Every structure is written in C-alpha cells, then in structure tokens.
Amino acid sequence: EAGVTQFPSHSVIEKGQTVTLRCDPISGHDNLYWYRRVMGKEIKFLLHFVKESKQDESGMPNNRFLAERTGGTYSTLKVQPAELEDSGVYFCASSSRMNTEAFFGQGTRLTVV
Amino acid sequence: AQSVTQLDSHVSVSEGTPVLLRCNYSSSYSPSLFWYVQHPNKGLQLLLKYTSAATLVKGINGFEAEFKKSETSFHLTKPSAHMSDAAEYFCVVIFTGGGNKLTFGTGTQLKVEL
DSSP states (O other): OOOEEESEEEEEEOOTTTTEEEEEEEEEOOEEEEEOOOOOSSSSEEEETTEEEEEOTTTOTTEEEEEOOOSSSSSEESSSSSOOGGGGEEEEEOOTOOOOOOOEEEEEEEEEE | OOOEEEEEEEEEEEETSOOOEEEEEOSSSSOOOOOOOTTTTSSSEEEEEESSSEEEEEEEGGGGEEETTTTTTTEEESOOOOOGGGEEEEEEEETTSSTTEEEEOOOEEEEEEE
C-alpha cells in the first residue's frame, strides 16, 4: 500500500513568488491534514479536510495560504505571495474515518529567500 | 489550557542503556496520546498510541509508554538503546473536543553513543 506522498520534497523560492505544495493521501482516507514546522519551533496544525470539505482551518496563519482538496483525493497548499517567515517543513497526514492514527508524508521543505 | 510538554529537548545515552523521554500534558479530560519518531530525512512514524485501554502501551522497536493519569504523564521508555534509535521523538496529543487535530510537543532529540 502506498503511503502519503508529498511533492516537491524541497522548494526554494524568492520572497513574493508563489509556491504550491501537493499531498496525495493514502487511498480511501477521508481525513487529510496539513501541519507546519517552522525552524526551531514545534509542529503546528494548519487545517483538516474531511473528503473535500474543510473541517477545521483554525491553524492557517493568514490569507496568503490557500488549501484545496478537489474531489476529496489529493490536496494542494498554495502560498501566495510567499514571505520569509513561511520557510519551514510542511507535513501532510491522512487517516481513515474510523481511526485516529495519522500517517505522515516525508514533508516538503520550503525555503523563502 | 490544554498543552503538551516534552521536558527535555536533547537526551544522550550510551548504546545498551535505558532510554527515558518525558512527556506531560495538561487537560481536564483523558486525551488520546501518541509518540511519533522522525529519523533524518524521513517522515513521521507512529511508535505507539494510548486510547484508554491498557495504561502500559507497547510500540514498535521495543519502545513502550505508560499513561499515568494522576501525574498527567506519558513517558516513553526502552530498556536498551540501539544506535538506530537516534532520531527526534514527538509526544502528540488529541485533546477531547479537538476533533482529530494533533497537538505536538516540541520534540526530543535522542543521541545514542557507542
């Protein structure tokens, strides 16, 4: 069974540019989460999808961040325009409807210069 | 306020000696508790989870953790450390009423020396 896949693994962009991160959850998992770890800080929740609906987006830092999950399959997280403080590792996780165990991807390391 | 605290940011042990990574949480209700591990350049992997069954939980790679409600703790232990255990460990909590949102501790970097 394929795990959670994130793309790209690394991204270096200039301040003001746009970046889109992608997450492919485990097939059949209704729940999809985005988390972020900024350098030196703890991993923090960004948002939670149940299928294609946003269940909880209380962790999204500001309106420069836009997450989508079209058709309830893969998800994208777009940052536009990127700022220096957006640098960090972005993790995606998925879980099934009946299980709290979340499976994580390897993360996307975003560097804004 | 609900929170999770990992008391040590770095722990160093010798190979073959016991490992103790400490975690405390603050909550009015019994939460769901997890330990995740992240090896260098790898994703987060679930080590074990507590969901109100047995208070002593056994996980992968010889790790276990004990839920102590009176102390609001969920410390991670292993009797004998191996070089391959060197990684960052996260205590993670799902608080009651928080949906399935994971709240992470700040992480403990485990170093294993020969």
